[in-house]
Amino acid sequence: MARTLSGPPGTADVVTDVADAFAETILTAYAARTGPRFVMVLSGGPTARRCYECLATRAVGRISEGLQDKLYLGNLEARRDWGFAGDYVRAMWLMMQQETPDDFVVGTGEAHTVREFVELAFAHAGLDWKEHVEVDTRYFRPAEVDYLCADASKARRVLGWEPAVTFAELVRIMVEADMKEVESRLKGGTEALRLTVVAEEWHS
Numbered sequence: 001m002a003r004t005l006s007g008p009p010g011t012a013d014v015v016t017d018v019a020d021a022f023a024e025t026i027l028t029a030y031a032a033r034t035g036p037r038f039v040m041v042l043s044g045g046p047t048a049r050r051c052y053e054c055l056a057t058r059a060v061g062r063i064s065e066g067l068q069d070k071l072y073l074g075n076l077e078a079r080r081d082w083g084f085a086g087d088y089v090r091a092m093w094l095m096m097q098q099e100t101p102d103d104f105v106v107g108t109g110e111a112h113t114v115r116e117f118v119e120l121a122f123a124h125a126g127l128d129w130k131e132h133v134e135v136d137t138r139y140f141r142p143a144e145v146d147y148l149c150a151d152a153s154k155a156r157r158v159l160g161w162e163p164a165v166t167f168a169e170l171v172r173i174m175v176e177a178d179m180k181e182v183e184s185r186l187k188g189g190t191e192a193l194r195l196t197v198v199a200e201e202w203h204s
Contacts (some may be wrong), residue, residue, distance in 0.1 A: 033040075050156065053070065056073075056117060056118050057121050057175045057178040058069040058073065059132070060122055060178065062134055062182060063125075064184070065186060066125075070132055070134055071118075071134070072135075072139065074137070075141070075144055076113065076115040077113055077115065077146070078144060078147075079148070079149070079150075079151045080109045080111060080114070081109070082112060083106075084163065084165035084169075086164075091159065092106075094159040095124070104155045104158070109149065110149070110167060118133055120167075121174070124171065124175045125175060128192075137145055
């Protein structure tokens, strides 16, 4: 089994974390009865297209084109272990090459604040994050886990795995991807893009 970073047992505070905990529990029980024949990755991973990092990079793309002015976020001091999905896929492949299935935690082992992420994201587009980001207490989680950082020492030791993409590089990749997406949509008409933004905000 493979695990990306997830909260400590009993600390699930959002629907996806609860689903992750259930998946891990049921598959562990299945493995105990039949023997491990699978690889499991919990989706609480740091590059999931949700939460702070995606809101930030999408906002950078929109703000840089004048389509948005403010980004409202919750706890900027929460620390997370953010990593590149491609690095994690490489870890999965290495796990599949092992003769005996085993459990591994996958993560960078580095924790950075949401504030750091936001600052880097806006700086990459030549913007001052303080002019566009505001803290809104409505977005604070009642059961916030302030610090999440993976211990991937076993994966490093057994698999010889190391993350190749740094935190700063990850932020750059995400910002550039979202800026390109905005530019692409602009070619289809500003009004169409505005309606897309409104629709996405309504569903978020």
